[in-house]
Amino acid sequence: MRLVRLLLLYTCLVIASVVMLVPLVWLIAAAFKQGEDFFVYDFFPPPGRLSLNNFRSLFDQLPFLSFLVNSLFVSSTTVVIQLAFSSLGGFALAKYEFRGKRAVMFLMLSTLVIPPEVLLAPLYELIYRLGLMDSYRGLIAPHAVSVFGMFLFAQSMKQVPDDLLLAGRVDGCTEFGLYWRVVMPVSRPMIGAFCLIAFMSSWNSFIWPLIVLHSQDNFTLPLGLNQMVGVYKEDYGALMAGTLLSVLPVAVLFFALQKEFVAGLTTGAVKG
Amino acid sequence: MWYRIQSRYAPYLFISPFLLLFALFWAYPLTQSLRLSFYATSGPGSQVYIGLDNFRFLLSDPDFHLAVWNTLIYALFVVVVQLPLSLGLAVLLNRPGLRLRNVFRFVFFSPHLMGTVFASVLFGLIFAPRFGVFNRVLHLMVGLPMNTRWLGDADLVMPAIIILSLWLNVGFYMIYLLAALQGVRQDLYEAARVDGAGPWVRFRHVTLPGIWPVLLFVMVISTIGAFRVFELPWLLLQSTTGPDQSGLFIVTYLYQNGFEAADLGYASAIGWLLTAGVMLLTLVQLRLGGLGRGGES
Secondary structure: OHHHHHHHHHHHHHHHHHHHHHHHHHHHHHHOOOHHHHHOOOOOOOHHOOOHHHHHHHHOOOOOHHHHHHHHHHHHHHHHHHHHHHHHHHHHHOOOOOOOOHHHHHHHHHHHHHOOEEEEOOOOHHHOOOOOOOOOOHHHHHHHOHHHHHHHHHHHOOOHHHHHHHHHOOOOOOOOHHHHHHHHHOOOOHHHHHHHHHHHHOOOHHHHHHOOOHHHHHOOOHHHHHHHHHEEEOOOHHHHHHHHOOOOOOOOHHHHHHHHHHHHHHHOOOOO | HHHHHHHHHHHHHHHHHHHHHHHHHHHHHHHHHHOOOEEEEOOOOEEEEEEHHHHHHOOOOOOHHHHOOOOOHHHHHHHHHHHHHHHHHHHHHOOOOOHHHHHHHHHHHHHHOOOOOHHHHHHHOOOOOOOOOHHHHHHHHHHOOOOOOOOOOHHHHHHHHHHHHHHHHHHHHHHHHHHHHOOOOHHHHHHHHHHOOOHHHHHHHHHHHHHHHHHHHHHHOOOOOOOOOOOHHHHHHHOOOOOOHHHHHHHHHHHHHHHHHHHHHHHHHHHHHHHHHHHHHHHHHHHOOOOOOOOOO
């Protein structure tokens, strides 16, 4: 009886795993199949027929490299700016009492129930008036601060013992010095989690770039792939190679930071 | 002197980047959005005041009705199907003594790493007739014809969108629920077992109250996420709303009106109705869920 239940448990888990993994395996296979092989073989062709041609055409015939570089630039810039502002704000909320603190918390909470799509039209108007259409400044500026990040840092920085800050003050450290030399170094795990989550969200952002960016030279990967779907419809192999390469940076980052990631995701949700 | 001043004003300085950016890119646009919803516009240049006409048109606009209907169906499935699946997987993974727990957890979560945009591009081909692996698997298992056009048949578009959404998100929400399950106090299970409670009773009276706040949180955020759906159907259906507009959602309609037809006013009005819907549903869910019920987590 015990054995049967154990068998059932693992059967369920394995079936669920297969369902989750089959599309990913199919993606990898499709990226390495050339020409007609795409239709001939369901998954991988015999080893001798594997080819890198899809990747070659991606870089030689399509502006994929430019999409990739643009995406890397936009996402890393966004993460650095968000990290700076969110951690500073979070520090203020976690370790100080000041007038208007409750109002700030209320403003932050209000963003959770107002879908940002209601802001698309006025933001477009604003960016247009500021003359920032089709520029990375226009793309990044509205997302320069992350409310999620403020919550995350406010929550985690509360754990820093007050004695540590007091000791710093006795040693003549300025308040900014406390943030930079005491609080930030001990918040390393949260910083890792935040960077990963913020990078993923910027890497995958679609609707705002779609509205702001117009020239192909500025396109990020989501816009580039969107264009490839429409224009290079028949070159399925190259499209899948592009999709695979687009997912790779996030996967690499995830493996580097996965421990922090789960902690960051569930902070607030579970402890709050 | 300088030292005392800096320590007094430091918190205001630290919070000021947030406040400035919040005012410029959230609060100000929010008021502008309200203003715009009373105007008929053609691009950012020309605007004519029309009072409540945008909202009046919306209430009698059959396309908007369809968008709302599709969004409601999608959101309903997301909550009714996805949540139990996420919870089920989390319960399985929470079995004491389970081997390879971290491997399974990573595998279940991995689709989410792909991100909605890239996964939608991928599934555009996976759902394809003839060579798509989805048809191949269904053909082998239940004998469905290989040329089923999931994205070309008005009745099949919504199931395809829901399947992709489940694949992407079940493992993601599972992470929250698993963390919540691991936080339920073990001594409560022991006590229940001593009292002779079976597995279902233990689940109903120990597990469920223990994870209730997180379950409610996951329900609220996945409902909000479902109402905001845009890039998934848009990319899956190659920048269209699909056959017979079967892939038309509220945000899709907002995008088309605001940025393809350049009527920022109408788009803002749609945005406000979306906001009202999201707020109402969140409120109802929190009320019915009795925020704080069960207490411990």
